[in-house]
Amino acid sequence: xxxxxxxxxxxxxxxxxxxxxxxxxxxxxxxxxxxxxxxxxxxxxxxxxxxxxxxxxxxxxxxxxxxxxxxxxxxxxxxxxxxxxxxxxxxxxxxxxxxxxxxxxxxxxxxxxxxxxxxxxxxxxxxxxxxxxxxxxxxxxxxxxxxxxxxxxxxxxxxxxxxxxxxxxxxxxxxxxxxxxxxxxxxxxxxxxxxxxxxxxxxxxxxxxxxxxxxxxxxxxxxxxxxxxxxxxxxxxxxxxxxxxxxxxxxxxxxxxxxxxxxxxxxxxxxxxxxxxxxxxxxxxxxxxxxxxxxxxxxxxxxxxxxxxxxxxxxxxxxxxxxxxxxxxxxxxxxxxxxxxxxxxxxxxxxxxxxxxxxxxxxxxxxxxxxxxxxxxxxxxxxxxxxxxxxxxxxxxxxxxxxxxxxxxxxxxxxxxxxxxxxxxxxxxx
Amino acid sequence: xxxxxxxxxxxxxxxxxxxxxxxxxxxxxxxxxxxxxxxxxxxxxxxxxxxxxxxxxxxxxxxxxxxxxxxxxxxxxxxxxxxxxxxxxxxxxxxxxxxxxxxxxxxxxxxxxxxxxxxxxxxxxxxxxxxxxxxxxxxxxxxxxxxxxxxxxxxxxxxxxxxxxxxxxxxxxxxxxxxxxxxxxxxxxxxxxxxxxxxxxxxxxxxxxxxxxxxxxxxxxxxxxxxxxxxxxxxxxxxxxxxxxxxxxxxxxxxxxxxxxxxxxxxxxxxxxxxxxxxxxxxxxxxxxxxxxxxxxxxxxxxxxxxxxxxxxxxxxxxxxxxxxxxxxxxxxxxxxxxxxxxxxxxxxxxxxxxxxxxxxxxxxxxxxxxxxxxxxxxxxxxxxxxxxxxxxxxxxxxxxxxxxxxxxxxxxxxxxxxxxxxxxxxxxx
Ligand SMILES: [Ca+2]
Ligand SMILES: [Ca+2]
Ligand SMILES: [Mg+2]
Ligand SMILES: [Mg+2]
Ligand code: NI
Numbered sequence: 001x002x003x004x005x006x007x008x009x010x011x012x013x014x015x016x017x018x019x020x021x022x023x024x025x026x027x028x029x030x031x032x033x034x035x036x037x038x039x040x041x042x043x044x045x046x047x048x049x050x051x052x053x054x055x056x057x058x059x060x061x062x063x064x065x066x067x068x069x070x071x072x073x074x075x076x077x078x079x080x081x082x083x084x085x086x087x088x089x090x091x092x093x094x095x096x097x098x099x100x101x102x103x104x105x106x107x108x109x110x111x112x113x114x115x116x117x118x119x120x121x122x123x124x125x126x127x128x129x130x131x132x133x134x135x136x137x138x139x140x141x142x143x144x145x146x147x148x149x150x151x152x153x154x155x156x157x158x159x160x161x162x163x164x165x166x167x168x169x170x171x172x173x174x175x176x177x178x179x180x181x182x183x184x185x186x187x188x189x190x191x192x193x194x195x196x197x198x199x200x201x202x203x204x205x206x207x208x209x210x211x212x213x214x215x216x217x218x219x220x221x222x223x224x225x226x227x228x229x230x231x232x233x234x235x236x237x238x239x240x241x242x243x244x245x246x247x248x249x250x251x252x253x254x255x256x257x258x259x260x261x262x263x264x265x266x267x268x269x270x271x272x273x274x275x276x277x278x279x280x281x282x283x284x285x286x287x288x289x290x291x292x293x294x295x296x297x298x299x300x301x302x303x304x305x306x307x308x309x310x311x312x313x314x315x316x317x318x319x320x321x322x323x324x325x326x327x328x329x330x331x332x333x334x335x336x337x338x339x340x341x342x343x344x345x346x347x348x349x350x351x352x353x354x355x356x357x358x359x360x361x362x363x364x365x366x367x368x369x370x371x372x373x374x375x376x377x378x379x380x381x382x383x384x385x386x387x388x389x390x391x392x393x394x395x396x397x398x399x400x401x402x403x404x405x406x407x408x409x410x411x412x413x414x415x416x417x418x419x420x421x422x423x424x425x426x427x428x429x430x
Numbered sequence: 431x432x433x434x435x436x437x438x439x440x441x442x443x444x445x446x447x448x449x450x451x452x453x454x455x456x457x458x459x460x461x462x463x464x465x466x467x468x469x470x471x472x473x474x475x476x477x478x479x480x481x482x483x484x485x486x487x488x489x490x491x492x493x494x495x496x497x498x499x500x501x502x503x504x505x506x507x508x509x510x511x512x513x514x515x516x517x518x519x520x521x522x523x524x525x526x527x528x529x530x531x532x533x534x535x536x537x538x539x540x541x542x543x544x545x546x547x548x549x550x551x552x553x554x555x556x557x558x559x560x561x562x563x564x565x566x567x568x569x570x571x572x573x574x575x576x577x578x579x580x581x582x583x584x585x586x587x588x589x590x591x592x593x594x595x596x597x598x599x600x601x602x603x604x605x606x607x608x609x610x611x612x613x614x615x616x617x618x619x620x621x622x623x624x625x626x627x628x629x630x631x632x633x634x635x636x637x638x639x640x641x642x643x644x645x646x647x648x649x650x651x652x653x654x655x656x657x658x659x660x661x662x663x664x665x666x667x668x669x670x671x672x673x674x675x676x677x678x679x680x681x682x683x684x685x686x687x688x689x690x691x692x693x694x695x696x697x698x699x700x701x702x703x704x705x706x707x708x709x710x711x712x713x714x715x716x717x718x719x720x721x722x723x724x725x726x727x728x729x730x731x732x733x734x735x736x737x738x739x740x741x742x743x744x745x746x747x748x749x750x751x752x753x754x755x756x757x758x759x760x761x762x763x764x765x766x767x768x769x770x771x772x773x774x775x776x777x778x779x780x781x782x783x784x785x786x787x788x789x790x791x792x793x794x795x796x797x798x799x800x801x802x803x804x805x806x807x808x809x810x811x812x813x814x815x816x817x818x819x820x821x822x823x824x825x826x827x828x829x830x831x832x833x834x835x836x837x838x839x840x841x842x843x844x845x846x847x848x849x850x851x852x853x854x855x856x857x858x859x860x
C-alpha cells in the first residue's frame with residue numbers, strides 16, 4: 001500500500017490515507033439531509049452525490065444497489081455484506097489513484113469534484129448507524145485485572161469466568177452519540193459512605209465521572225433467533241470499527257450494580273468516532289492478542305493466530321481553564337484477551353439474534369503501566385490518587401468543562417489507517 | 431363501564447370488552463402487510479381500512495394524523511401522546527356502543543364491517559412496536575426475596591440497594607418476540623459443579639430453562655439525553671401494558687452474571703402478548719402496591735397512593751405428551767414494590783434517553799406462597815424440588831415441547847379488561 005499515490009492532496013500524516021477509506025454519515029449547511037460519505041485526506045466524498053452522478057456505473061455488482069448511498073445511515077450499505085464492501089472500497093481507492101483506471105469518473109471531472117468533495121471542516125458528522133442493540137464487552141484483560149485489584153485485591157481480581165468467556169452486558173442503544181456531542185454530568189443514587197453499617201443513599205451529581213477507552217465494532221449480518229455464528233464465520237459479520245468512550249459514573253455504578261450489573265452509571269452517554277474503518281482496511285494490522293493461559297472451549301477457538309488489531313490509542317484531556325491538552329493515556333488495542341470474532345461467536349452461541357447496525361464495545365483497553373490505562377478509575381485507584389496535567393492542574397475524575405479526545409491509528413508515516421478522533425465535553429448537571 | 435352494550439357480539443368473559451380497546455399490529459392471509467388494529471370481542475378492527483374509509487373523519491383532532499394507522503407498528507400512533515390515545519379509545523368505544531352517536535360510521539355500514547372487522551382466529555399478530563431499547567426491572571419484591579433466599583439465605587436475601595431504587599438492567603431488544611413465536615432452548619457455558627475448587631465450564635444446552643412472569647410497559651414519549659422525567663410526569667410517558675415472559679436459563683446465568691449481570695441467559699428470547707392495553711383502560715384498576723418500609727428519595731415519591739394495577743395473572747403449562755393444561759402459577763400484579771412511573775423516573779434521573787417504543791419489564795411477579803411464584807426457580811428452589819402437573823408428569827424446569835401461556839385480566843364478569851395470552855413453546859436445541 002505504501003506506493004499508493006493520489007491525484008487528490010492527502011497530507012502525510014492523515015488518518016484517512018488511500019489505504020483507509022472509512023465510511024460515515026455527513027451533512028452540510030447547504031444540504032442538511034444526512035447521507036453516506038467516505039473520508040479521504042482532508043475531505044469527504046459525498047457518496048449520494050457521487051452515486052447520483054454515475055460514480056458507480058462502472059461497477060456492475062454495486063450499481064443495482066446504488067440507493068444504499070441515499071440512505072441516512074450505513075445500515076443498508078452494511079447489509080450488502082463484506083464482499084461488496086471490499087469491492088466498493090477497492091474501487092474508490094482506484095478512483096483516487098493518481099494512475100486511476102477511471103479518470104473520467106472524478107479525476108478529470110472538476111464539476112463532480114466540486115459537487116461531491118467536501119472539506120471535513122465544513123461538514124457535520126452523524127451517527128453512522130441506526131443501532132438496534134449495543135453490547136459492551138469487558139475483554140481488556142489488564143483493565144479487568146486493574147479494576148479487580150481496586151475492588152477486591154490482587155488475589156481475587158479476576159472472576160472465575162473471566163478467561164473462559166468474553167464477559168459482557170447489554171448496553172443502552174439510545175445513549176450512543178457521535179463524537180462532538182456534549183455529555184451532561186449525570187445525577188443518580190450514590191452511597192456516600194459505602195463502609196457504613198446502614199446504607200442510605202443520596203441523590204447527587206456523580207463525583208466520579210470517568211472515561212473508558214474502547215473500540216466499537218459494527219455488525220453487518222443478521223443471524224436468525226436461535227442460530228449461532230461460528231467463530232470462523234464471525235469475521236463476515238464484522239463491518240468495521242470505531243473508537244468508543246464508555247463514559248462511566250463510578251459512584252452510581254458502585255451502588256446500583258449488584259446483582260444485575262451496570263445500568264444508569266453507563267447509559268447517560270456513550271461516544272463514538274464518526275468514521276467507521278472497514279474490517280478490510282484493518283486486516284494488514286492484525287496481531288496476536290494477549291495470551292490466554294486458560295483452555296477455552298472449542299466454539300471460541302479461532303483458526304488464525306493473529307486476531308486483534310495493532311491500533312495505537314491515546315486519550316487527551318483539555319480543561320476549561322486553558323487551551324493546553326494533556327495526554328493522559330497511551331496504549332494499544334492488542335491488549336485484548338478476546339477478539340471481536342470471539343465476542344460474536346459467544347454472543348450468538350445462545351441463539352441471540354444480532355442485527356445489522358448493532359454495536360459491540362471491546363471493553364476498556366489498558367496496558368500494564370498507569371499511564372497506559374484507559375480509565376481514571378485504574379490510574380487513580382478509584383479516587384485515591386490523581387494525575388498531573390500539563391497546565392499544572394490535576395485530576396482524579398473528570399470535572400465540568402473537561403474535554404476528552406480519544407484517537408487511534410494503525411501504520412506508520414504516510415500510510416496511516418486512522419480513526420480520527422472521538423470527542424466529548426462534560427456539561428454541568430442540570 | 432358495566433352498562434356499556436355493543437351492537438357487536440362480545441362474549442361475556444371476553445378480555446376485549448368495550449371497556450378495554452387494546453391496540454396491536456395484525457396481518458391476514460389476504461392482506462399480509464402488518465397494520466394497526468384494536469381487539470374487540472372475538473374480532474379485530476383493522477384501523478388502516480377503518481381510517482381509509484373515513485372512520486376517523488368525525489374526529490378533527492385525529493383526522494390530520496390518520497396516516498399513523500397505515501404504519502407497520504404502533505410507534506407513530508403512540509408518539510401522538512396520551513391525550514390523543516384517550517380521544518381515539520373513547521371514540522372507538524362510542525362507535526361500538528349499541529346507542530352509538532355515529533351509527534353511519536360502522537353500525538349501519540355493513541360494507542365497512544365486512545372489510546374492517548376480522549375474526550381474531552383468522553389473523554396473525556406481530557410485534558406491536560419497533561423496540562429501540564428494552565430494560566428489565568426487578569421490582570417484584572417477593573421474587574427478589576425468594577430468589578435471594580435460594581442463593582444467599584434469608585438474612586441476606588435482598589441487596590442493600592433493593593428497596594431504595596427499582597433495580598434494573600438493559601435487556602436485548604432484538605430478542606423480544608410476539609406471543610406464538612417458538613423459543614429455541616439456548617446453549618451456553620455452564621458450570622456443572624459450582625462448588626468445585628477448579629471452575630471449568632462446559633458448553634451445553636441449558637438444563638435450567640425457566641419462565642419469568644412479568645408485565646411489560648411501552649413508552650410513548652421521548653426525553654432528550656441529559657433530561658429527566660419527574661415521577662408525576664412519568665404517567666404521560668406510559669402508553670400501555672402487555673404480558674411479558676422473560677425466558678431465563680438459570681445455569682448459564684449462574685456462571686456468566688458476575689460482575690456485569692445477566693447477558694446470554696436472558697437474551698435468547700423474551701415473549702410479549704400482542705394486544706397493548708392502554709394505560710387509560712387500566713386506570714380504574716389502580717391499587718396500592720407493596721408497602722416499602724424504607725424511606726425512598728423524593729424523586730421516587732408519587733403524589734398518588736394507588737400506583738400499581740390489580741391484574742389477575744396466571745401461568746399454565748402444557749407438555750408434549752397430552753392436551754391437558756396445568757395452572758402452575760396464580761398471582762396478581764399488585765405484588766410490585768415500585769410502579770412504572772417510579773421506574774421511568776429512576777431510569778431518566780441520570781438523563782438516560784427513553785424513546786417511543788421502548789419496553790420496560792416489571793420484574794418477575796410473585797406472591798408469597800409457592801404456587802403464586804412467577805418462576806420455577808422459586809417454586810422449586812433452583813432445582814431442588816418439582817411441581818406436579820395435572821397429567822401426572824412433574825417439572826423442575828421446562829422440557830422440550832412444553833408450551834407456556836401467561837394470561838391476565840382486570841375486572842369481573844362481563845367487564846373484563848384483559849391482556850389475552852402470551853404463549854411460547856420450547857424447541858429442542860439445534
Ligand atoms: Ca465499558
Ligand atoms: Ca426478568
Ligand atoms: Mg456508556
Ligand atoms: Mg428474556
Ligand atoms: Ni438495546
